[in-house]
Amino acid sequence: MIDEIKSIQDVWRKMPGEHHASVFLEDLIWVGGRHCLLCGSLLSTKLAGETARAGLYQCSEIECLGQFTVTTKTPLHATKLDLRIWIFAMFLVLTSSKSISSVVMARFLGINRRPRGRWGTPSGS
Structure with missing residues (x-):
């Protein structure tokens, strides 16, 4: 695009x-796929629901479980x-x-x- x-x-x-x-x-x-901007893991879940803002993801690694968007750490x-x-x-x-x-x-x-x-x-x- x-x-x-x-x-x-x-x-x-x-x-x-x-x-x-x-x-x-x-x-x-995220050309190679979405990754956690906090720990680098390739395992994450898109958060949905009334309280989750658009584009919010949560890392699936037990040690991290951090939430991030594409703008995190930018x-x-x-x-x-x-x-x-x-x-x-x-x-x-x-x-x-x-x-x-x-x-x-x-x-x-x-x-x-x-x-x-x-x-x-x-x-x-």
Whole structure:
């Protein structure tokens, strides 16, 4: 599917919902099959039900039993942004002939850049 993305419109067409973006990332990251991002085991179960969020898996190894998603241990972990926005941002970075500033990217994405303080904490903290 990644070969089919040639434009920003293709991102939205191929991923009409955040679930589609999650499946896209799973196919991209877990090429050899889903594995626990905590212990590396290839044995896991998809959690379902009202309390389980979409794309949540649990390791089947007795020693681990950790829960994970495709974004666990990545910069996307615990993001509040729709995964499609992140994929769109990656597309912009990868297709830019030069670099793209965070200000321009935030404007393209329609999001607010949160200013950071001197040590990486939000300013005013």
